[in-house]
Each structure stands twice: as structure tokens, then as C-alpha cells.
Amino acid sequence: AQSVTQLDSHVSVSEGTPVLLRCNYSSSYSPSLFWYVQHPNKGLQLLLKYTSAATLVKGINGFEAEFKKSETSFHLTKPSAHMSDAAEYFCVVSDGTNAGKSTFGDGTTLTVKP
Amino acid sequence: EPEVTQTPSHQVTQMGQEVILRCVPISNHLYFYWYRQILGQKVEFLVSFYNNEISEKSEIFDDQFSVERPDGSNFTLKIRSTKLEDSAMYFCASKDRVEKLFFGSGTQLSVL
Numbered sequence: 001a002q003s004v005t006q007l008d009s010h011v012s013v014s015e016g017t018p019v020l021l022r023c024n025y026s027s028s029y030s031p032s033l034f035w036y037v038q039h040p041n042k043g044l045q046l047l048l049k050y051t052s053a054a055t056l057v058k059g060i061n062g063f064e065a066e067f068k069k070s071e072t073s074f075h076l077t078k079p080s081a082h083m084s085d086a087a088e089y090f091c092v093v094s095d096g097t098n099a100g101k102s103t104f105g106d107g108t109t110l111t112v113k114p
Numbered sequence: 115e116p117e118v119t120q121t122p123s124h125q126v127t128q129m130g131q132e133v134i135l136r137c138v139p140i141s142n143h144l145y146f147y148w149y150r151q152i153l154g155q156k157v158e159f160l161v162s163f164y165n166n167e168i169s170e171k172s173e174i175f176d177d178q179f180s181v182e183r184p185d186g187s188n189f190t191l192k193i194r195s196t197k198l199e200d201s202a203m204y205f206c207a208s209k210d211r212v213e214k215l216f217f218g219s220g221t222q223l224s225v226l
Contacts, residue, residue, distance in 0.1 A: 034215070043120075043219030044157075044205060051214075090157060094215070101147065101170055102207075102215060104157040 002027040004093045006105035014113045019063075019078040021108045023091030026072060033074045034092040034102070035065055044090070050074060061085070086112045116140045120206050120218035127196055127225055135191040135221045137206030146189045147207040147215070148181065150174070157205065163189065196225045 007022040025031060035047040048059025055067045065076045074091060091105040119138040127133050139146050148160040162169040163181055180192045189208070193200055206218045 036217070044217040046214070046216070049214060101159045101162050102149075103159065104149075106156045 002029070002031065002093050002095055002103050004091050004103055004105040006089075006091050006108050008108050009106065010109045010111065012111040012113060013081045015083055016080050019076070019081045019085065019110065021076040021089050021091075021110065023074045023076065023105060024072050025074060025091070025093045027093055027095060029095045032094040033065075033067060034094070035059065035063070035074075035076045036090045036092060038088045038090065038107075040087070047076070047089075081110075081112045083112050083114065086110055116216065118206055118208055118216050118218035120204075120221050122221060123219065124222045125224070127223070129198060129225055130195050133193050133196055133223065135193075135204050135206075135223070137189045137191070137208075137218055138187055139189050139206065139208030140210075140216055141187070143208035143210050143216075145169075145209050146181075146183070148191045149205040149207065149217075150202040151205065151220075152199075152202040160191075160204075193223075196223075198225050201225045 004025045013019055033050040036044045037047050038044050047063050048057045048065055050057045050067045058064045063078045065074050067074050089108045089110055092102045094102040121136045125133055146163040149157050150160055151157045159172050161171040161175045161181055178194050182190050201224050203220045203222050205220045207215050209215045
């Protein structure tokens with residue numbers, strides 16, 4: 001069984017300030033973890049993924065996430081928010097098997113204020 | 115970068131009608147999925163498909179739903195008799211053996 005909890009449903013930051021979107025997971029397997037972004041009326045875009053290699057993962061658009069097994073966390077960060085970062089963000093866990101399904105968190109809405 | 119393509123982007127149908135949502139996964143991928151997102155809710159797993167059969171399905175995926183890979187390139191989701199509560203964004207996804215899941219842009223289904 002696997003699950004993922006996004007600890008904040010809404011996060012609001014000012015442009016140019018750091019972003020932190022929190023995610024905790026549980027998995028019976030050695031998990032693969034992902035962050036996806038969804039802009040309004042758009043599909044899901046992969047930001048970054050962790051698949052048992054380096055624990056600090058760099059993604060697109062300046063985002064990165066750190067896998068911390070002891071804390072079962074995979075928080076998403078960005079040093080400086082941009083207006084275009086405003087979107088819905090999903091943390092996703094997959095059981096790591098070839099055909100494994102992915103389980104989505106509830107999502108975090110990021111608002112960026114000018 | 116390769117893409118998963120979904121058509122149509124929007125589908126409007128009457129309650130009780132059949133709809134088929136179409137997806138073209140990435141050509142060398144082996145595993146295929148459908149997910150849905152009801153407005154304001156989380157993305158939910160519907161079904162996974164591998165080697166021409168369903169690998170796993172959720173409770174949502176009842177007898178009204180079916181999937182097919184009719185010609186080796188398309189991957190379709192059929193809803194036999196749509197209900198109001200089937201209105202949602204439906205996402206197709208595919209992957210190869212490496213753990214990277216590619217999603218399509220989604221089909222917004224509106225059941226009236």
C-alpha cells in the first residue's frame with residue numbers, strides 16, 4: 001500500500017521569495033517519487049523525479065526536491081518564486097514496480113504575489 | 115521530448131451516451147494508464163494496462179468502463195453509459211520499464 005500527504009493545500013509567497021511545498025509519503029516498497037505541476041486548464045507536467053539515485057533531485061524551472069527516507073518526506077523547493085510558478089502542484093508516489101500505479105497527493109495550490 | 119497525445123481535448127455528451135476517449139502513448143512504451151480528476155478533487159487512478167490486458171484497476175473502474183489497445187498505437191477508454199458524475203478531466207499516461215511516467219494533456223469530459 002502507498003499513500004502521499006501534501007501538508008499544505010494552499011501556499012502563498014511573494015515573487016522572488018523561496019517556495020516550499022511539503023510532501024510526506026508511505027510505501028511498502030522502495031518508492032519512486034515525483035512532483036507534477038498543473039497550470040490552469042492544462043495537463044500534468046513532470047517537474048522532477050526520484051528513483052533511488054541521488055537524494056537531491058533537480059528539476060525544471062529551478063525546482064528541486066530532497067528525498068529524506070528517515071522523515072519519509074520529499075519536499076519541493078525553489079529559491080526564488082516567479083509569477084509563472086503559480087499553479088497546482090502534485091506529489092506522486094509510485095510503488096516502483098514496472099506496472100506500478102501512481103498515487104497522487106491532494107495537491108497544493110501555489111499563489112505568487114507581485 | 116516525446117509526448118502522449120489525447121483527443122479530443124473537450125468532449126460534451128448527454129447522460130446515458132457512450133463516449134470513447136483516445137490516447138496515443140509514446141511509441142516504445144509498454145505500460146498504459148488512465149487517471150481522472152473531478153473538478154476540485156485529487157487525481158485518481160483508474161486502470162493500468164500491460165501486455166494487452168488490465169494489470170490493475172480501481173474501484174471506480176466498474177463495468178461501465180473498458181480499455182482497449184485496438185491497433186498497437188492507440189489506447190482508448192470507453193464509458194458505456196455516461197453518468198453526470200463521470201464529468202472530469204481524464205488523463206492518459208504511459209511509461210517504459212524506466213520509472214518515468216508521461217502524461218497527456220487530458221480530455222475534459224462534460225456529461226449533461
